[in-house]
Amino acid sequence: MALEFSAAARKRFAEILSRYPKKEAALLPVLYLGQEEFGYLSGEAIEYVAKIMEIPTARVYSVVTFYTMLNMKPVGRxxxxxxxxxxxxxxxxxxxxxxxxxxxxxxxxxxxxxxxxxxxxxxxxxxxxxxxxxxxxxxxxxxxxxxxxxxxxxxxx
Ligand code: FES
Missing domain, CATH: 3.40.30.10 (Glutaredoxin)
Incomplete structure (x- = not known):
């Protein structure tokens, strides 16, 4: 089954978007939400975020690889x-x-x-x-x- 947000995460996604004048401006908090929801930002998670944010996947990758607080691999407890x-x-x-x-x-x-x-x-x-x-x-x-x-x-x- 393809990766997607739970109902609770979808609700938080909508709340986050409502705080920003442009959808793209919400990318960082949405990536944090994705990290919380999926544990880390796998390639599949990044593609999912790119899709729901209507942003090219390469741009989402560039943000994820820039910030050390965004994890592309699973991390310990x-x-x-x-x-x-x-x-x-x-x-x-x-x-x-x-x-x-x-x-x-x-x-x-x-x-x-x-x-x-x-x-x-x-x-x-x-x-x-x-x-x-x-x-x-x-x-x-x-x-x-x-x-x-x-x-x-x-x-x-
Ligand atoms: S240099 Fe700013 S917290 Fe370490």
């Missing part, structure tokens, strides 16, 4: 996204990423074999004053140290 942009990098983001890699035994872009954790590096999450920082699913964790990260990972288990 806890999606750890470490900011790698300059302000966080200057505060030790690389050290934090290395610590997580060693702790979980995965590289950036990988998911643990039990499907619990995915590690990603992302661009600025607008919390530059409290770097290094990371986002796990929808939550921010700021002013990170290795000790703090160890505690956060322990609490997630």
């Amino acid at each position: 806890h999606h750890i996204q470490v900011c790698r942009t300059l302000p966080c990098a200057l505060c030790g983001a690389e050290r934090i990423t290395a610590f997580i890699k060693a702790n979980l035994g995965i590289d950036v872009g990988q998911t643990t074999s039990d499907g619990k954790y995915t590690l990603s590096e992302v661009e600025c999450l607008a919390s530059c004053g409290t770097g290094p920082m990371m986002q796990i699913n929808d939550d921010y964790y700021e002013s990170l140290t290795e000790e703090k990260v160890a505690e956060i990972l322990r609490a997630l288990k």
Whole structure:
């Protein structure tokens, strides 16, 4: 069966569209809705969004591949996204990423074999004053140290 939104997602889609003067302007929130609905944005999901948004598929692809918060592959239950942009990098983001890699035994872009954790590096999450920082699913964790990260990972288990 072809991929399509559930009745609840269709309702939210209509609500999102009603907030924008032009349909195309709603692309990002609709992609977020698609990610929530389908788990990640597969090629099929991208084609579906392009169809309902009446936008060429290539343009939707260009948006999905530009934003690191849009996932084209399945992610683990806890999606750890470490900011790698300059302000966080200057505060030790690389050290934090290395610590997580060693702790979980995965590289950036990988998911643990039990499907619990995915590690990603992302661009600025607008919390530059409290770097290094990371986002796990929808939550921010700021002013990170290795000790703090160890505690956060322990609490997630
Ligand atoms: S540079 Fe990391 S949140 Fe802005």
